[in-house]
Amino acid sequence: xxxxxxxxxxxxxVLALNGRALAFELDTPLLGAVPELDSMAVVGVxxxxxxxxxxxVEDDDIDGATFATVGSLVAFVSGKLR
Amino acid sequence: xxxxxxxxxFLPGDHAPGRFMLLRRPAGEMRGxxxxxxxxxEEMNRSRRMIATAAEAFARAGWAVLQIDLTGAGDxxxxxxxxxxxxxxxxxxxxxxxxxxxxxxxxxxxxLRAGCLLAESWLRQTGNxxxxxxxxxxxxxxxxxxxxxxxxxAGAMGGQGGxxxxxxxxxxxxxxxxxxxxxxxxxxxxxxxxxxxxxLENGGxxxxxxxxxxxVSGERNLTPASEEVRARWLEAGGDxxxxxxxxxxxxxxxxxxxxxxxxxxxLALIGAWDQ
Numbered sequence: 001x002x003x004x005x006x007x008x009x010x011x012x013x014v015l016a017l018n019g020r021a022l023a024f025e026l027d028t029p030l031l032g033a034v035p036e037l038d039s040m041a042v043v044g045v046x047x048x049x050x051x052x053x054x055x056x057v058e059d060d061d062i063d064g065a066t067f068a069t070v071g072s073l074v075a076f077v078s079g080k081l082r
Numbered sequence: 083x084x085x086x087x088x089x090x091x092f093l094p095g096d097h098a099p100g101r102f103m104l105l106r107r108p109a110g111e112m113r114g115x116x117x118x119x120x121x122x123x124e125e126m127n128r129s130r131r132m133i134a135t136a137a138e139a140f141a142r143a144g145w146a147v148l149q150i151d152l153t154g155a156g157d158x159x160x161x162x163x164x165x166x167x168x169x170x171x172x173x174x175x176x177x178x179x180x181x182x183x184x185x186x187x188x189x190x191x192x193x194l195r196a197g198c199l200l201a202e203s204w205l206r207q208t209g210n211x212x213x214x215x216x217x218x219x220x221x222x223x224x225x226x227x228x229x230x231x232x233x234x235x236a237g238a239m240g241g242q243g244g245x246x247x248x249x250x251x252x253x254x255x256x257x258x259x260x261x262x263x264x265x266x267x268x269x270x271x272x273x274x275x276x277x278x279x280x281x282l283e284n285g286g287x288x289x290x291x292x293x294x295x296x297x298v299s300g301e302r303n304l305t306p307a308s309e310e311v312r313a314r315w316l317e318a319g320g321d322x323x324x325x326x327x328x329x330x331x332x333x334x335x336x337x338x339x340x341x342x343x344x345x346x347x348x349l350a351l352i353g354a355w356d357q
Contacts, residue, residue: 006300013299013330016337031239036336039236040124040265044334046236047229052298054306056225057232059253063244 003081004074010052011073014044026071031064042067055080085109086141093150093180097159101173103180106137107146114355115146115185116215117178121195122277123230123267125333126155129194132332136345143349146185147192150177152200163261163268167203167276174204178212188212190290190355195333196220199280202287211289213355215348218296218333221311223280233265285315292322293351297329297341323351 004026012021015036030037037045045067046057057080066076087107092100107115118133120126137147151158152173154165181189190213193201198219205212220226231252235245252262259271286292292315296308304312304326312324329341 009300014335016335016339039233039239041336042236042239043229043232044331044336046232047334048331050225050229051307052305056222057228059228059235059249060244060246062235062239064239067239 003078004070006052007049007074007077008070010048011045011070014048015041024070026069026074028070030069030073031067037067045073049077053077053081086138092159093176095153095159095173095176096169097153097164099159101153101159101176102151102157103177104137104149105146105181105184106141107185108141108144111144112146112185112187113144114352115148115181115187115189116140116192117174117181117189118147118149119174119191119193119197119200120149120152120155121197121220121333122226124233124265125195128335128338129333131338132340132344133194135340135342136348139345139349145349145352146181146189148177148181148189150174161268163270166270166272167280168272170200170273170276171204171207174200175208178210190214190352192217194218196223196226196277196280198282199223199226199277202282203276203280205287205289213290214287214292215352216286216292216294217344217348218331219282219294221282221307223277227274227278230264230269231262234262237265282311283314285311285318285320286322288318288320290321291355292320293348294322294324295344295348295351296324296326297331297344298326299328299330302326302328325351 008021087109089105093103094100140147152170154160154162191201192215194217198216235248238248255262256271256274261268261270315322327343327347329343330339332339332341
């Protein structure tokens, strides 16, 4: 399973970036750098990741660093799937 | 194809001016009727356009659709502080009774997201044998509540302490029976616990038929969670058809998006539900 591609697909869909997110690299910054990523969108991304991948985000799982870059978000999802 | 008749009204309730309802029905022959139950909070707002276009398409295809805005949501009376799980069950009962009386037929239920949990809860409580059309059902009310509480945490995420520092006091207040403020909504403890306890994880109702339609962007496979619920539901003897179509997650996208394939596939699947 290509986790990075699926994560970017979710980001792209929630933020309505029309495929722009699919070109993001692991070091592409997210929170604070992508203007569409407000708090509502952060939760939308979490929401869709949970439902697509079938994991459950606990209260102490995430903080701002989770959404710092594409790489940190992919690492978070990989960790949840382990 | 036929013309559509539209009717908007307030059904009297505890909070003036009552519960806002919008009925669309075919001018010609009617094949059946749906009571539509909307999602929770922002998901309701984001799905407005999609549901309006779908309801129009349903009516053109011969199906009447009654949309009811639950108390404290949308255009009904009351504020979000007046919303409640039991109150919403009462709203569904009132809308259902009105539609049944108005059209003289037993309606089906159509839910989106948390609206499916409300429908399940209502069916269980009333013993009603209505068939159901579920769009992208929330499977776990507990998870859905967490996602909503997370809105507040996400707003503070630039700061220190992570989500837990925000989530913990919210959960404590709800546990004490107090309301919390999140993203402009007042969430009462009774509504939170009703939502938290609602679930489709062990399958759904056993009477009547159910069609579930979900939208995905990539591969058209059921998610593992959906597959599991479907299997449990069938195992329990439920009559459930569960399908996935290509479409945008319109209930949570930042911009208004649509998933027309959900409408088209649903109409094809409920085609066998004629009275």
